[in-house]
Amino acid sequence: MRDLTIKLLAKVALAMMALLCVRSAAAQGNYEIQVYGAATVPPKTLMTELHSNYTIQGQKFNINGVIPTNHQEHETIELTEGMNNWSEIGFYIFTSEQDGHGVQWVGDHIRPRVRAPDSWHLPVGLSLSTEVGYQRAVYSPDTWTWEIRPIIDKTLGRWYFALNPALERTWHGPDIHQGLGFSPGAKVSYDFTRAVSAGFEYYADYGRLGAFDALHTQQQQFFIVTDLNTSPKWEINAGIGVGPTAGTDHLLVKGILGRRFDWGHHSNIE
Amino acid sequence: MQTKMPPPTLTRRRFTQLSGMALGSLAIPEAARAATAPDVSLVIAPYTLEASPKHHIKTVAYNGQVPGPLFRMREGQEQTVEIRNMAGDAEVVHWHGLFLPPEIDGAMEEGTPMIAPGASAHYKMVPRPAGFRWYHTHTFAGKNLTKAQYSGLHGFLLVEPRDNPAPYDREVFLGLHDWRGQFLGSDDGFMAPTYDVTTINGKMLGFGEPVKVKQGERVMMHILNSSPTEVHWIALAGHTFQVIALDGNQVPEPQTVAMLRLAPAERVSAIVEMNNPGVWVLGEVRKHVQATGMGIVVEYANSTGKPAWTQPQELIWSYRAFAKTDNTGLSPETRKIELIFDSKFQGHGNEELWRINGLPYPQNSTPEHAPLLKSGERYRLVMRNKSMDDHPIHLHRHTFEVKRLEEGAEIAGLRKDVVLVPAGKTVEVEFVANNPGDTLFHCHQQDHMDRGFMMVFKYA
Numbered sequence: 001m002r003d004l005t006i007k008l009l010a011k012v013a014l015a016m017m018a019l020l021c022v023r024s025a026a027a028q029g030n031y032e033i034q035v036y037g038a039a040t041v042p043p044k045t046l047m048t049e050l051h052s053n054y055t056i057q058g059q060k061f062n063i064n065g066v067i068p069t070n071h072q073e074h075e076t077i078e079l080t081e082g083m084n085n086w087s088e089i090g091f092y093i094f095t096s097e098q099d100g101h102g103v104q105w106v107g108d109h110i111r112p113r114v115r116a117p118d119s120w121h122l123p124v125g126l127s128l129s130t131e132v133g134y135q136r137a138v139y140s141p142d143t144w145t146w147e148i149r150p151i152i153d154k155t156l157g158r159w160y161f162a163l164n165p166a167l168e169r170t171w172h173g174p175d176i177h178q179g180l181g182f183s184p185g186a187k188v189s190y191d192f193t194r195a196v197s198a199g200f201e202y203y204a205d206y207g208r209l210g211a212f213d214a215l216h217t218q219q220q221q222f223f224i225v226t227d228l229n230t231s232p233k234w235e236i237n238a239g240i241g242v243g244p245t246a247g248t249d250h251l252l253v254k255g256i257l258g259r260r261f262d263w264g265h266h267s268n269i270e
Numbered sequence: 271m272q273t274k275m276p277p278p279t280l281t282r283r284r285f286t287q288l289s290g291m292a293l294g295s296l297a298i299p300e301a302a303r304a305a306t307a308p309d310v311s312l313v314i315a316p317y318t319l320e321a322s323p324k325h326h327i328k329t330v331a332y333n334g335q336v337p338g339p340l341f342r343m344r345e346g347q348e349q350t351v352e353i354r355n356m357a358g359d360a361e362v363v364h365w366h367g368l369f370l371p372p373e374i375d376g377a378m379e380e381g382t383p384m385i386a387p388g389a390s391a392h393y394k395m396v397p398r399p400a401g402f403r404w405y406h407t408h409t410f411a412g413k414n415l416t417k418a419q420y421s422g423l424h425g426f427l428l429v430e431p432r433d434n435p436a437p438y439d440r441e442v443f444l445g446l447h448d449w450r451g452q453f454l455g456s457d458d459g460f461m462a463p464t465y466d467v468t469t470i471n472g473k474m475l476g477f478g479e480p481v482k483v484k485q486g487e488r489v490m491m492h493i494l495n496s497s498p499t500e501v502h503w504i505a506l507a508g509h510t511f512q513v514i515a516l517d518g519n520q521v522p523e524p525q526t527v528a529m530l531r532l533a534p535a536e537r538v539s540a541i542v543e544m545n546n547p548g549v550w551v552l553g554e555v556r557k558h559v560q561a562t563g564m565g566i567v568v569e570y571a572n573s574t575g576k577p578a579w580t581q582p583q584e585l586i587w588s589y590r591a592f593a594k595t596d597n598t599g600l601s602p603e604t605r606k607i608e609l610i611f612d613s614k615f616q617g618h619g620n621e622e623l624w625r626i627n628g629l630p631y632p633q634n635s636t637p638e639h640a641p642l643l644k645s646g647e648r649y650r651l652v653m654r655n656k657s658m659d660d661h662p663i664h665l666h667r668h669t670f671e672v673k674r675l676e677e678g679a680e681i682a683g684l685r686k687d688v689v690l691v692p693a694g695k696t697v698e699v700e701f702v703a704n705n706p707g708d709t710l711f712h713c714h715q716q717d718h719m720d721r722g723f724m725m726v727f728k729y730a
Contacts, residue, residue: 119466121452158617194615229618268584269556 030055030069031076031094031106033223033241033254035162035187035201038125038153040115041082044264049235050257051076058249064174067138069249073097074106087114090131096139107140109133115151125153142173147183158191160199167209180209183219189227198226201239205247217247223254233260308352308392310341312363312405314385315356319422319449321469321563322477327449330357331422336472337445337496338405338425345400345429353391359409359417360384365427366535367403367518367687368667370395372707375667377408379631379726380708384409399669400431401518402492402537411498412720415451415463419498419534419716422447422472426494429518436514436524438490438541442481444470444552446504446532446564448497453621461621463499463717467563468554474563475553476577481568487544490514495532498716501660501690503555503587505529506568507580508548511540513592519669521592522683529555531587533662533690535714544570551579589672589684596673596682604648604700607641611691611713611723612656621721622657624713630722631712641727643703650700651711655691661718664688665701666710674698688714703729 032051041047051074058069075097080090090113094106115127129149137143146169153162164185170176183206189199201223207213225239235258243249317331332338343349351374355361362384364376372380374393385391397403407423414420426443448465471478483489491511495502505528512526517537530538553565560579567577600606613622614630626634634640643649650673655661664687672684676695691697712724 118452118464155617155619157619159619191615191617197618269582270558 030072030249030252030254031074031096032078032092033201033203033239033252034237034256035164035185035203036127036129036149036151037162038115038127038151040086040088040113040127041080041260043082043084044262045082046261046263047078047080047082047235048259048261049078049080051078051254052257053252053254055249055252057251064141065138066141067096067098067101071098080111086117087112089113092133094135094139104139105136107133107135107143113151123154125151127151137173140173142170142175144172145170160187160189160191160197162187168205178208182206182209182212187225189225195229196226197229198224201225201241203241213247216245218245219243219248220245221248221252223252234258235260308350309343310349310351312338312351312353313356314354314361314423316358317422319469319472321449321467321472322474325467325474325563327422327467329416329422329449332425336422336424336447336469337443337494338423340426340428340443341405342428342430343397345398345431346396348394348396351391351393351395353385355385355387355389355391358387360386361423362408363405364408364666365395365397365403365405366664367399367401367427367669368395368429369398369705370667372667372709375710376405377666377710379635379710379724380666397427397429399519400429401515401520402494402539403427403429403518404494404496404535404537406496410720411716413453415453415498418720419496420449420451424494424496426492428492436490436512436541438488440487441490441492444491444493444566445472446470446493446495446497446502446554447472448500451498461619461717465500465562468559469563470552470566473566475551475560475565476567477563478566480549481552481566482571483544483568484571485544485547489542489544491538491540491542493530493532493538493540495534495536497534499534501531501533501662502559502564503529503531503585504552505555505580505582506542506552507550507578508546509542509544509550509568511538511542513538513540515539516589516592516684517669517686517688519685522594523592525591527586527591529582529586531585533660533688533714534716535662535664535688536686536690548573549575549577551577553579555582555585557581589689590675590678590681593672593681593684596680598682599680600650601648604650606650606652608652608654609711609725610654610656611661613659621717624657624718624721624723626711626723626725631724631726635724635726637728640725643709643727643729645703645706645729648700648702650698652696652698653691654696655693658693659715659718660693661691661723662688662714663691663697664712664714665699667705667707668701668703668709670699670701672697672699 030053053074055069055072060068060070075095077093080088082088090111092109096106097103109131111131113129116122131147149164149166166183168181168183186202189197191197203221205219221241221243223239223241228236237256239254241252312332319327319336362376376382405427409418411418448468450466451463453461510526547570550568551565552568554560613624669685674680706729709727712719
C-alpha cells in the first residue's frame with residue numbers, strides 16, 4: 001500500500017513537472033540528467049533539487065544481475081551548499097521505483113565544484129566539478145565511480161550554450177581496467193520570453209578515451225527541454241529524450257524542481 | 271575660475287607631458303595664448319588613476335585628475351570655455367544643472383556638436399542658477415564599461431550664490447564613483463553592472479589624503495554621486511549631516527540626518543558640525559561596498575589612531591523629509607505629461623531595451639511621440655515606473671519641483687534636476703518650460719541611457 005502511494009505520488013510529481021514544463025540535462029545513469037552551468041550556488045545558500053526521471057522505453061532484460069531500466073522511476077534528491085563565491089559542494093541520494101522492486105535506495109554521490117571567480121573577467125563561464133560515489137550493483141555494475149567535469153558556458157543575447165566534456169573512471173566494478181571514459185554533455189537553449197526558455201541537450205558515453213566503443217554500443221541521448229525562470233528562488237526544468245543506439249534507453253522523460261534556501265543572516269543594510 | 275585640487279603626483283606629471291605635447295603641436299605663441307586664456311579650460315586625455323597602490327585604472331580624465339578640476343563661477347557672469355579633446359573618441363561636456371542653450375548644454379541629442387578626437391570647442395556660457403552643479407561626459411558606452419560615465423570624466427562646478435544658505439567655516443567636495451564594472455547575470459539572469467573598485471575623490475579608503483578638520487568647525491560637504499549606475503549611501507561615523515541643499519537647490523526644510531542617499535547624478539550639500547574629535551571614516555554604509563574602497567578618512571587636528579567606523583543598522587532616507595506638505599493639488603493651468611517607463615526583454619545575455627511610453631529613444635522622440643512644450647507653461651510629469659529597477663531621472667536645462675512620491679500627501683518646495691523613481695512606483699514633478707530648445711529627459715544610469723531610456727522634449 002505504501003509503495004503504491006509513493007508510486008502514485010512520484011507519478012503525480014512527474015506529471016506536474018511535465019505540465020509546468022521545465023529545463024535541463026544527464027549524468028549518472030539517468031538518475032540526474034542535467035548539463036551543468038558554470039555558476040555555483042552563492043555562499044550561505046542551500047539549493048535543493050528533486051530530479052524525477054522516468055524511462056518509458058528502456059532495457060527490458062536482466063543482464064549480469066542488473067535490474068532492467070524499462071519503466072524505472074528515478075527520484076534523486078540533490079542538496080548543494082555554496083561554500084564561498086567560487087565553490088560549492090553537492091550531495092546526491094539516488095532512488096529507484098519499479099514494479100516488482102518497490103522503492104529502492106540506489107546510492108549516494110558527493111560533488112565538490114569550483115569556478116573561475118568573477119575577478120578573472122573571463123569571456124565565458126568556467127568551472128570544474130568532481131564527483132565520487134557509490135551505487136548498488138543491481139543498478140550499476142560499476143559500484144564506485146569518479147568523474148571530473150569541466151564546465152564551460154556562455155550566454156549570448158537570447159542564446160545559451162553549455163559544454164560539459166566529462167571524464168569518468170571506475171574504481172570498483174567490471175570497467176575498473178577500462179581507464180578514463182569520455183561522457184560529454186552539451187546544451188543549447190533560446191529565451192523565448194523572460195520566463196520561458198527551450199532548447200536541446202545532448203548526453204553521451206563514448207567509452208574509453210582513445211578507444212571509443214562502436215557507435216551502436218555507445219550511449220547517445222538527445223533531449224528537447226524547457227526551462228521556466230519564474231523566480232530567482234525556483235528552478236523548474238523538464239524534457240523528453242530519445243536514445244537511438246542499442247546501448248541507450250530509447251525514451252525518457254525528466255524533470256527537475258529546485259528551490260533555493262537562503263539561510264544567511266542579512267541585515268537590512270546589505 | 272578654477273580651484274586646484276590635489277592630484278596624484280605621478281599622473282600629474284603624465285598630464286603635464288601630454289599637455290606640453292599638445293600645446294607644442296598647436297604652435298601657439300605663449301603670449302597669444304595667455305592673452306586669450308579661457309575662464310574654463312578642459313583637456314580630455316587618457317589618464318591612469320591610482321585608486322590605491324594596487325589599483326591602477328586606465329581611464330580618461332579632465333586635466334589629468336579625477337575628479338576633474340573644481341570650477342567656481344559667479345551666477346550670471348559670462349565664462350569663456352575651451353575644451354580640447356586629446357582622447358581617442360569623440361567627446362562632449364554636459365554642464366549638469368545649468369540653464370544653457372541646447373547648442374552648448376552638452377548632449378548631442380539636443381544638438382550640441384561632438385568634439386572629434388584632436389579637435390577643440392570654444393564657446394561662452396552664462397552659468398545659472400546658483401548652486402552645486404557638476405560637469406561630465408555625455409556619450410555612449412554600450413558594453414564597454416570603461417567609457418562614458420564609467421570613465422573619470424566628471425568634475426565639480428559651484429555656481430556661487432549671492433548669499434550662503436547657511437553659515438559654515440569651510441567647504442569640502444566629495445565625489446563618489448564606481449570603477450571596473452562588469453556585466454554579470456544575476457540569479458534571474460538580468461544583466462546588471464557590478465564594480466570591483468569604488469572611490470571617493472578617486473581614492474580608495476585609506477589611500478587618499480584625509481579630510482582635515484578642527485573641533486568646532488562647521489564644514490559644508492558638497493557630495494556628488496558620479497557613479498554610472500549605482501545608488502550610494504553615505505555616513506560619517508560619530509557625526510550627522512544637516513542637509514541644506516539637494517542637487518544644489520536649497521531645501522525648504524533642512525533636516526539633520528544620520529546618512530545620505532545619492533542616486534546617480536544626485537548631489538547633497540550638508541553641514542557637518544565637527545563636535546566629536548577623533549579619526550573617523552566617511553564612507554558607504556553598506557559594508558560590501560565600503561570594502562571595495564568607498565570611504566575617506568576625516569581627521570581632527572591633534573587626533574591620531576585608526577579611523578573608526580560605526581555600522582548603521584538601517585538605511586533611512588526620504589525626499590519628503592526636506593519638503594513642505596502641499597495640499598493645493600494640481601492647478602488647472604498645469605498640463606500633465608504621462609510618462610510610462612518599462613523594458614523589453616532581449617534575452618538573459620542582453621540588457622533590457624528601455625522604453626518611455628512604449629518606445630525607446632530615438633523612436634519616442636519623433637514629432638508625433640515627443641512631448642511638445644509651450645514656453646511659459648507649467649507641466650507636471652507623471653512618471654510611472656512599471657519596471658523592476660529604480661531610475662534616477664534627469665531633466666536637462668531645467669529645474670523641477672518634486673510634487674508627489676506615491677505615498678502620502680503632495681509636497682512642495684523641493685527643487686531638483688534628478689529624482690529617483692523607485693521600481694513599481696509613480697513620482698510626479700512639475701517644471702516651467704522657460705528655456706526654449708530641445709531638452710533631453712533621461713535615466714541617468716549609463717546602461718539604461720545606452721539602451722534607449724531617453725526622450726527629447728521639443729518646444730513649440
